[in-house]
Amino acid sequence: MDYENISQLISSNVEATQYFNSLSAEMQQKILDRGTGVNTLDKLKEFKNLVENNGLK
Numbered sequence: 001m002d003y004e005n006i007s008q009l010i011s012s013n014v015e016a017t018q019y020f021n022s023l024s025a026e027m028q029q030k031i032l033d034r035g036t037g038v039n040t041l042d043k044l045k046e047f048k049n050l051v052e053n054n055g056l057k
Contacts, residue, residue: 006035009044018039023048 003009009016019041020028030051031038038047 001038003039006032006038009039013041016027019044027051
């Protein structure tokens with residue numbers, strides 16, 4: 001299921017909430033700051049990997 005945005009995804013999808021909460025505070029903030037278009041659990045995981053692999057600051 002696609003959600004409107006990252007905030008809605010995290011607040012509405014239990015799996016996404018658990019995954020997001022398992023990340024470091026720094027990673028969570030990077031995702032919230034730059035995760036426009038992240039609206040599914042798969043996209044959340046992909047974006048997290050992108051941030052890790054490319055060192056987005």
